[in-house]
Structure formats: C-alpha cells, structure tokens
Amino acid sequence: MKVKSLLSIAICAIIIAGSGPCLYAQKVFKQQRVIIIMMDGFGEKYYRASAMPFLNQMEQHGIYKIVPSLMPAVTNVNNMAIATGTTPAINGITGNVFFNAKTQKEEYVEDPSLLLTPSLFEKAHNLGIKSALLSVKLKTIEVLGKYADYTLCPECLAVQKDKWANPPVLSDVYSREVNYQIMDAADSLLKNKPEVRLVFIHTTDYPMHMWTPETDSVKVFLSTMDSYIAKLHQTAPDAAILITADHSMNHKTQAWDLFQVCADKHTPVKIVISPEKDRYMKHHKGLGGSAYVYLLKSSDAASVKKTLLGLNGVDAVLTKSEAAAKYHLMASRIGDFMVLGDVNTVFGQLNGVAYEKLADTYRSHGSAYEAHVPLFVYNAKTAPAAGYFTSNYKLAAWLFSDKQASKK
Template sequence: MPRNILIICVDGLGPEYLELTPTPNLDRMAVAGGFVIGQSVIPSVTNVNNVSLITGALPRVHGITANYWLDRATGQEHYMESPDFLLCPTVLQRAQRRGMSTALLTAKQKLLRLLDAGADYSLAAESPDADMIEKVGPPEDIYSPSINHWLFRALRVVLREQDPDIAYCSTTDGMMHKYPPDAEESQRHIHGLDAILGEIVAENPAREVYLTADHGMSAKSRGLDLEKLLGATGIAARAIPIIKDRYVAHHQNLGGAAYVYLDDHRLLGDAVSALEAEPGIESVHARAEAAAQFDLLAERIGDLFVLGDQDTVFGQFETGQAQVEVRSHGSRHESAVPILAYNSPLSPTYRMNLDLVAALGIN
C-alpha cells in the first residue's frame, strides 16, 4: 500500500513546552499513537539535528557536526549550511528513488538550502513564492511570533493541493529563545501550532505523522570565553561557537557547546586540565573520544569538544567571563525532546529523535 508520511521538527520544543501548554490535538495523537521523551544528537543545535532527522543517520555518517565550523585544511571558518557537506542521502532522496513524491518546508532559508536534496517541492517561510502568498497571505518576518503558524498553514495547503507521499517540515526556535514555557506568548505560539496541526490531521486522516524536536532550550546565566580563559594560562587557541548562524537575534553566538582548536597540539593535556577546572564547564573531550562518544565525524570537530553545564554558554566576552541572561541550547541539558508517532504502521522503540526517520524503512 502506498504510504503518506509527514515528519515535523518543531525547533527548540523541549518537553516542558508541551507540559505547560494545552495541546489537545497533540495529546489525542499521543494517546492514539505513541509518545516518548527521547534524546537529540549532541551538540544540541539545529543543523546537526535536522540533518540527523532528515537522513535518519548520526553525524559521523552524514557529516554535519555544527551550525558553524573551522575547516582545518584551509583555516577558514564557514557556516555549515551547504548541501555539499552532506555525506549521505536524505530520506527525501531515498523516497524519490522509490518513485515517491516529496516536499520540504522550513521557516529559515538557510535550512532549506541544507536539506533541499531530493525535494520535488520546497518552500521557506522566510521567502515564499507569490503563489503561496496569495493562498496563505504574506508572512511576517523570520523573528515574528507568527512565522511558524504561517509555515504550518502553508504545509496544510501543500498537503491539500499536492498530496506529496512524504513531506518534511521544520520550524524555527525564535519564540523558545525569547520566552520560557510558562510565558503567555510562548503558550499562544505552541497552542496555535497545535490547532493548525489538528486541522491538518483532520484533512489527512490516513497520513502517518511523526513529530519531534531538534533540541530543547534552557535559561543561561553564565558566559565563558574559552579563548581568553585558555589564553590566561598561556595556551593559544580558537574557540568555535557551534551554535552560530546568520540569525543573530536568536543566538547572539552564545551556545552550550564549543569546539576548541589549539595552536600547539602538545598543550592538549594542559588545556583539558585548565578547562576542566573552570566552573560552568561540565565536560571536556579530546577529538577521538568526542567522536566516539557522541558519534561525530572526527575530521569536522575541534581538538577539544567542550560542553557547558545547564547555566553556561560559550562566546566572546571582554573579561573572559560575564553574567548573561539568555535562553539557548547546545549542551546535554537541551537534549531531551518529545517523540510522537501517529498513524504509524510500525511500533519501534524510539530512543533518539532521528530514530523516527531511521524506522520508516525508506532505505
């Protein structure tokens, strides 16, 4: 029997957002289908997890290890948003090979570019075509509270008019960066998504629907500048903010994980000791160990992989550290994510968000 599949990634949807917001449609789907709290890939950032989801593979296989990275071979820093970085096919490419029709919808243009391989139809809410604007109305800007609602309405139109065999839809986490789960603005946002999803499910009663998140979100109060902290002990290094993307209002380049590249490799042991002694740093992993423990691709990470505790972000600060007030992600503490499967013919065990796609059996 031909399958109709919808995969939704709600960016930044930590489980507490669902706990504190009335979501009658998601609740009904969870009861009728299956729901667990699982784990995202670490570092808990958007590009790494969206690519893990859309490929059903781990970073050591698909090659996306950050939003932003330092290419050791050239010494250049890049956003990791080109599809050229992908080392394995997406589920949309694999579906196409089976003759299935495919669609991709994202909030951010940068994500559309990264995930676009294998999409018969694609659309970013940030820059939609005139046809969709006519049907859904003009979207507000990418930082607006309504951008994800617009995206879900566009998804509804695409399912109705094109009925793709498989669709992948990914929102943006601007609202979670701005508001904690108990804020009224946040609840309006999540409740609105739930309402449109309810309409989508009512119109597509036989479609398999899978919903998860790329990462959660935590309130952070301590900022550490890893380059300056190492510099103070005589160790020259570059610290790359894994979370950095072009949408600075969301991240301010402050995230809970960093890759550190040492000028002199012989100082590796000293650097580990210095960082491990720093309050706010939860763990420090040398490259080979980090690649093994977190399933990362060793060639595309730093000499060190540094993870912050729940309260800490890494970035650039004049004096080496600072008090901050920011909601962000990247560490282990933002890796809990909801995993929902509705109308699924399978009942596999989902441990990680990417297991949803891996279990589809579209190889």
C-alpha cells in the same frame, strides 16, 4: 511520472528483487502520506505547560516518548540527523558552523556537499515519491532542498513563486506568526497536491528563546500550533504524523569566551568553534552549551585541558575520540577537544572579554542538559514498535530502512 523516476523504480525493484527498502518505502507511501514536523526547541516542559489537546490525543493513541537528541544540542545537527535518519558520524553535520581545514576559517554549514549521506527527500526522489520541505530557515533549504519537489522559506519564496498557486505570505524568522504561516502552507499543499507523499515541516524556536514554558505568549503559540496540527490531520486523515524536536531550552546565567580564556591563561589555542552560532543572532547571540577547541599544536593538549577544566561551569572536556565515540560525531569535523557546559553555562565569542554574565531573560541550548526531546508517532500504519525509537533522529529513519523492510 518522469522517465528517470520510472527507471530508478525499475532498477530498485531489480536489485532488491521484491523484498527491500525500496519496495517497503513505496508500499508505505502508497498506503498513506507522511507528515514530519521538526518543532524547533520544543522541550518536554513546554509541552506539559501548554494546552495541546491534539498532541495529547497523539500521545494517547500513538507512540510517545522522551528520547535523547543529538549533541551538540543545536538545530542543524539534529535537523540534518532527522532529515537523513542518520547520526552526525554518518552525515557529517556537527554544528551550525564548522572549521574548514582548507580555508582555516570558521564557516556556516550552508553548502549541500557538506551533507555526506542522502536525505529523505533524495531517497524519496529516487523512488519517484514526491516530497516537500517547508522551513522557516534558508539554511535548511540550502542543504536539504535539492531533491524536494516543493520548498518554502521566508527568504526563498521569490525563487519558488511559480510553484505555488497562491504563494503564502511569510513573516520574518523572529516571530511566532511565521510558524503559523508555514503550517498553513503545509495544509494547502496537503489539500491541493495529494501527489506529494512526504511533507517535512521545520519551525523556529524563536518563541522558546524568548519565553519560559510558563509564559502566556508561549502557551498561546503552542496551543495555536496544536490546532494547526489538528487541522493537518483533518485535511489529510490518511497521513501519518511524526513529530520530534531538536533540543530543549534552558535559562543560562553565564558565558565564557574560551579562546580569550585560553589566551589570558597563556595556553593559547588556534580557534574555538561554537556549534550553535548561526546567522540568527537574535536567538542566542551565537552562544551555546558546548564548544570545539582546536589546538595550535598537539603538545599543548595537557595545559589547555587544565585551563578549560579549571573554569566554573565546565562539566567535561572530552578528547576528539572520546567525543566522537560518546556522541556519534564525525571525528574529522570536530576539534581536538569538545567542551561541555553545565546547565547554566554557554560558550562563544564575546568581543574581547573572557566572561559575561547573562540577562535574566537569556535562554539557550547546546549542552547535554538540552539533549532530550519528546517524540510522537501517530496514525503510522507500518511504523516499528516504540522500542525502535531510541533517539530523535530515528523518527522517520524507518521509512527507508532495510531492517524495517526485512521485518515486514
């Protein structure tokens, strides 16, 4: 163990004097390893439509709930919340992209300094607990990877090669296979590196963007994932397995470019941010079920709101403070308005037109209609009771929680 780790444990022990989050977490991780799986896009309909016998066993013998996920119902917001055990109001991550007030531009959330609270990996690191973060997406590793002892993603394998005895071969992010390969890598880590006590796996929702729950292709994918999870349990029977998702998925029929709409209606705005937009455009073309609207000047508020509310497919237009309060968002990182779509409608940039009818096969997320997901807690010896898990971001929050520690 490194001197720094020993030092932090000692400091932790002195400060807490024998009864606090530090010692509680150390007790948990000494007793058992913890596997966290963030199954991207794994809505309940997908679970119910597929043969997943191991997850059924987890449901029966552990905790199983449908819980709210965080809004906007996009990956980064939920992944960062799960990986820190906090809401966006605390961690600052309100989308896959954000409006940078300094540069006055839309930017991708890729800079780790945007995350304002310590991740589970940092907390583990400070206690001398080894962790691993396996993700299909580079952006996850960029923001969260710093304190993880092992990281893995298709785009970052070259940098990490020396750490992996047999570097796994990873397909690209637009495939089902990359998920299997990530699971294989997790299995090998559990087998060969028992000193790694916390393993966080983040899969891709590409299959759910592509296929409805009733499609054979997605059923094969989910059954295969189920057997991989069963395999992890076989390899590490001591380990707690915690699973949740970031959002579910729905077919969408129409898209609005709200910037264009506002310009056309002579109520122009400064910029509209689609929090779902990321570098993986094949998934959803950067369109999602909610949007942040930034005004040119505050006196435009009433007229812009009227324009937005006049659109077919807009469920609600919340002010900054209403949205921050309702969805636990950080007010300084959202627009003057948050626009919420109905179940059929998405928002984003449409290359010069205000409206587009979407293909019959188009599936996406981001609205309140995708903000509920399954949550499983299995074989977790010291986990709190089911009532604790009121949202997906609490999946692993208890591991380092003061309240949990004081209860034990």
